[in-house]
Amino acid sequence: xxxxxxxxxxxxxxxxxxxxxxxxxxxxxxxxxxxxxxxxxxxxxxxxxxxxxxxxxxxxxxxxxxxxxxxxxxxxxxxxxxxxxxxxxxxxxxxxxxxxxxxxxxxxxxxxxxxxxxxxxxxxxxxxxxxxxxxxxxxxxxxxxxxxxxxxxxxxxxxxxxxxxxxxx
Amino acid sequence: xxxxxxxxxxxxxxxxxxxxxxxxxxxxxxxxxxxxxxxxxxxxxxxxxxxxxxxxxxxxxxxxxxxxxxxxxxxxxxxxxxxxxxxxxxxxxxxxxxxxxxxxxxxxxxxxxxxxxxxxxxxxxxxxxxxxxxxxxxxxxxxxxxxxxxxxxxxxxxxxxxxxxxxxxxxxxxxxxxxxxxxxxxxxxxxxxxxxxxxxxxxxxxxxxxxxxxxxxxxxxxxxxxxxxxxxxxxxxxxxxxxxxxxxxxxxxxxxxxxxxxxxxxxxxxxxxxxxxxxxxxxxxxxxxxxxxxxxxxxxxxxxxxxxxxxxxxxxxxxxxxxxxxxxxxxxxxxxxxxxxxx
Numbered sequence: 375x376x377x378x379x380x381x382x383x384x385x386x387x388x389x390x391x392x393x394x395x396x397x398x399x400x401x402x403x404x405x406x407x408x409x410x411x412x413x414x415x416x417x418x419x420x421x422x423x424x425x426x427x428x429x430x431x432x433x434x435x436x437x438x439x440x441x442x443x444x445x446x447x448x449x450x451x452x453x454x455x456x457x458x459x460x461x462x463x464x465x466x467x468x469x470x471x472x473x474x475x476x477x478x479x480x481x482x483x484x485x486x487x488x489x490x491x492x493x494x495x496x497x498x499x500x501x502x503x504x505x506x507x508x509x510x511x512x513x514x515x516x517x518x519x520x521x522x523x524x525x526x527x528x529x530x531x532x533x534x535x536x537x538x539x540x541x542x543x
Numbered sequence: 544x545x546x547x548x549x550x551x552x553x554x555x556x557x558x559x560x561x562x563x564x565x566x567x568x569x570x571x572x573x574x575x576x577x578x579x580x581x582x583x584x585x586x587x588x589x590x591x592x593x594x595x596x597x598x599x600x601x602x603x604x605x606x607x608x609x610x611x612x613x614x615x616x617x618x619x620x621x622x623x624x625x626x627x628x629x630x631x632x633x634x635x636x637x638x639x640x641x642x643x644x645x646x647x648x649x650x651x652x653x654x655x656x657x658x659x660x661x662x663x664x665x666x667x668x669x670x671x672x673x674x675x676x677x678x679x680x681x682x683x684x685x686x687x688x689x690x691x692x693x694x695x696x697x698x699x700x701x702x703x704x705x706x707x708x709x710x711x712x713x714x715x716x717x718x719x720x721x722x723x724x725x726x727x728x729x730x731x732x733x734x735x736x737x738x739x740x741x742x743x744x745x746x747x748x749x750x751x752x753x754x755x756x757x758x759x760x761x762x763x764x765x766x767x768x769x770x771x772x773x774x775x776x777x778x779x780x781x782x783x784x785x786x787x788x789x790x791x792x793x794x795x796x797x798x799x800x801x802x803x804x805x806x807x808x809x810x811x812x813x814x815x816x817x818x819x820x821x822x823x824x825x826x827x828x829x830x831x832x833x834x835x836x837x838x839x840x841x842x843x844x845x846x847x848x849x850x851x852x853x854x855x856x857x858x859x860x861x862x863x864x865x866x867x868x869x870x871x872x873x874x875x876x877x878x879x880x881x882x883x884x885x886x
Binding site: 397407409410411412414433438 | 550575652654655656711714715716717718791794795797798873875876877878
């Protein structure tokens with residue numbers, strides 16, 4: 375089993391943070407992990423990518439161009455990930471493809487804060503990985519609680535995570 | 544399968560290697576992708592100084608090692624250029640100068656995380672003959688091991704030692720069991736005795752004096768090169784094409800060779816672990832039989848490794864060369880396989 379996850383958004387959207395949680399939980403469950411960030415000079419505003427591989431064998435090389443899971447959280451990120459093969463194909467070739475544009479209504483209806491979008495997507499990816507027995511939803515929630523519960527907007531983040539678990543996607 | 548593996552970043556492994564090597568002080572100026580080596584070292588509580596720039600950091604390392612301290616620095620890109628000043632002094636005075644270089648894209652500020660474009664700078668960047676030890680790790684584990692090795696070889700042989708890595712390896716997180724790695728340390732010692740007056744110049748009045756010093760250093764270099772030079776070599780006995788790469792690209796090439804073999808292509812793998820001294824004998828020896836028809840050099844630069852390979856390969860060996868070069872870009876396993884299959 376080898377799963378290649380590419381998370382893409384703007385700097386400041388929390389791409390690296392959610393990648394960290396997924397990596398930590400999968401590692402704790404005994405999987406081989408490689409995780410590398412990719413970003414430019416700018417701390418905020420530039421494109422921020424995270425390449426995450428979860429495997430039950432040693433990982434040869436940390437970069438890839440055919441992700442099984444692709445998250446696109448911004449227009450810039452969309453443009454940058456086009457070059458990755460299959461990125462513009464409809465879901466099907468990719469096991470899971472999440473595009474922020476498909477969730478505008480959901481965010482509106484449920485009053486999800488912009489700052490919590492990443493946590494919402496973390497939830498969706500968590501569900502996907504939980505179905506594959508790579509990690510447990512509770513594991514991610516615990517890590518999330520540890521990381522964010524003392525910070526502002528915790529209730530909003532919690533809401534976004536819980537909503538994602540209920541969404542059928 | 545987890546056992547005692549810890550989930551660590553490459554930069555954490557470097558800091559741990561420096562601690563385990565009994566390094567005493569770090570001088571540096573932060574630049575991506577090596578900032579976390581400086582901040583990580585400061586967090587250990589060991590002595591450190593963030594100097595006003597990399598030139599100062601380089602000479603601070605020279606001063607500290609003269610006083611017998613295991614000192615080191617870390618940098619990349621434009622910072623690596625500025626450090627060449629101190630590294631040249633270390634090369635001239637035979638100082639055990641240790642530096643971890645995180646290559647980033649160039650020229651100039653380029654990009655901040657990855658490339659293999661600082662090979663020439665690391666190997667031959669000074670105003671001298673390039674007598675510096677240059678190690679190029681392919682994996683997180685090797686990053687740790689070669690950092691330990693750099694301190695040991697620097698203090699044993701008294702040449703500057705450069706761990707030439709990149710932001711992929713430094714920023715990558717992976718599982719590793721450090722408890723299984725056992726390396727003995729070469730202790731630091733005072734290079735100038737306190738009770739003696741020593742004239743130890745880095746500048747000479749007579750051209751003959753300088754020439755004599757260079758020749759002496761070269762003689763030492765030639766003697767220590769065979770035991771230090773190392774390569775990882777696989778699947779060469781019946782290989783028809785030889786894939787050469789260094790650093791993290793080597794890791795991708797190794798996997799590509801495995802997969803090419805499965806589809807019946809007779810590919811071999813040669814990865815210099817030390818770029819200086821280059822494992823020349825190991826490479827030449829692969830051509831004792833005449834199975835190898837072609838060398839393919841694969842790198843994230845427009846030919847810096849290829850230049851070294853062509854220069855080091857014995858001139859009487861006639862073999863064709865091809866190149867897969869992606870300056871400033873990572874090279875993936877699948878791309879390598881496609882390239883070989885389409886050539």
